[in-house]
Amino acid sequence: xxxxxxxxxxRYGTVQAQVKLYEEKGMAAHQRHLGKPVVFGVGDTxxxxxxxxxxxxxxxxxxxxxxxxxAADPEWRAYLxxxxxxxxxxxRENHTLQAASFFKD
Numbered sequence: 294x295x296x297x298x299x300x301x302x303x304r305y306g307t308v309q310a311q312v313k314l315y316e317e318k319g320m321a322a323h324q325r326h327l328g329k330p331v332v333f334g335v336g337d338t339x340x341x342x343x344x345x346x347x348x349x350x351x352x353x354x355x356x357x358x359x360x361x362x363x364a365a366d367p368e369w370r371a372y373l374x375x376x377x378x379x380x381x382x383x384x385r386e387n388h389t390l391q392a393a394s395f396f397k398d
Contacts, residue, residue, distance in 0.1 A: 294392040296331065297348040297356055299385065307381040308335055308342050314379055319372035326363035356389070 303311050312335060315323075324330075327348050336343040350356040363369050376382060 294396075295350050295352060295356060296390040296392065297350060297387070298345065298390060299347075299387050300343055300345045301382050302340060302343045302384045302386075303381045304383055305342055307379075308344055311376075311379065311381040312344055314375060314381070315372070318375050319369065322366045322368040322372065323363065326359050326366060326369075328359075353389075 301311070330346045331349050332345065332347040334345055335341075336345075348356075350359065
């Protein structure tokens with residue numbers, strides 16, 4: 294099992310607008326292809342102008358095939374265009390974590 298961690302840093306004061314944009318225009322396609330996130334949270338301390346979501350996949354091949362399907366989805370592509378237009382996101386960071394041997398969901 295691998296965890297795919299995405300952190301998005303937003304312009305000052307725009308994180309709630311960006312999360313709403315995701316909810317209204319991106320969430321359905323995102324979850325249709327990748328499943329429900331393990332975590333989807335907004336920064337409460339530290340970088341409060343950020344949000345993070347964590348997805349879980351069986352392995353790297355599962356992640357790749359599901360993300361490829363997401364990238365081809367017209368609804369997702371429309372969401373990405375809306376994100377570019379809104380210009381709320383200033384940076385994104387992504388990394389994957391391998392589940393520890395003792396961790397079982």
